[in-house]
Amino acid sequence: MSFLSLLILLVIASLIGSIGARLGGRRNLGCFGSIALGFIGAFLGTLAAKHFGWPLLWSPIVGGHPFPVIWALIFSSLFVAFLRLISGDKKE
Secondary structure (H helix, E strand, C coil): CCHHHHHHHHHHHHHHHHHHHHHHCCCCCCHHHHHHHHHHHHHHHHHHHHHHCCCCCCCCEECCEECCHHHHHHHHHHHHHHHHHHHCCCCC
């Protein structure tokens, strides 16, 4: 994977993570938090899609690797909502 591909992948993960955090009820995660959340959502989304036989919706190929944007967005927001639920975070 080239440096440019890695940079593009980090930008996509950051955007997905920040949008997923907002949908899950959290904001101001920062750049690294958004990137981590985007990759967590992509990982969980890919696992769920393979397990249940769902198609990988809108997965651009970056550096030879698909990034499941829709599933990453859904599962990153679900991950944030789950963390807020178990932590009892009521204030923002």
